[in-house]
Amino acid sequence: MTEKPLSSTTGKNTFRVDRQVVLPFRKSVEIAFQSIRVRFFRSLITTMSLVLAVSFLSFASVNTDAANGLLQSGDPAQRQALIRAGHDLAETDQTVGSSPKQRWIVMLSLVVCVVGIVNAQLMAVTERFREIGTMKCLGALDRFIVRLFLLEAFMQGAVGAAAGAVIGALFALGNGMFRFGTLAVTAISWSDVALSVLIAVGTGCLLSVGGALYPALLAARMQPVDAMRAEH
Secondary structure, eight states, rough: EEEEEEEETTTTTTEEEEEEEEHHHHHHHHHHHHHHHHTTHHHHHEEEHHHHHHHHHHHHHHHHHHHHHHHHTTTTHHHHEEEEHHOOTTTTSSSOOOOOHHHHHHHHHHHHHHHHHHHHHHHHHHHHHHHHHHHHHHHOOHHHHHHHHHHHHHHHHHHHHHHHHHHHHHHHHHHHHHHTHHHHHSSSHHHHHHHHHHHHHHHHHHHHHHHHHHHHHHHHEEEEEHHOOOOO
């Protein structure tokens, strides 16, 4: 722990607090990790919703990368196979893009995922009224409470997003091999696949942290007395 001097002003009087106890960031990470372990099954349910949304995003992106690889191979038969598979390609098109319908479905799944995360985090705040009140009575600052909730959300988001991105990419590659043969894997640009997976992971982490922001602020603004009096 570190100690910092703190000054405070009340009316015309100014007084100095000699020491303020500040927990290091590493300790905050440990507390957040222990909180996830205690509520493992609730955290798992929240993480699974993120896995599904991110896997769908990764599947759509890697599927587009596989289609672009086939198109770049220059084989007219593969172009016709892509058209038969539902890709809207003109004679001069050199790249394949996602359809508006596909983009809307991906966006809708991500929005539903965020709503689920917010709801789960609000329930977590309700369950932890006394815990939050105890920490604030012991001197925890508002930013410390916010940090704990955001760290928990980031940990869940990183794990869930990574798992979802890998699962979605594997399904997309398997789907490409099933529909177009091994060329769907051999002709694909692996750098594009890696970029799609990284974007999916980053999106999942942002969704998780963004969905936990409002519940974290709500928990931080809670008065200690009200939190300790809460009945469950």
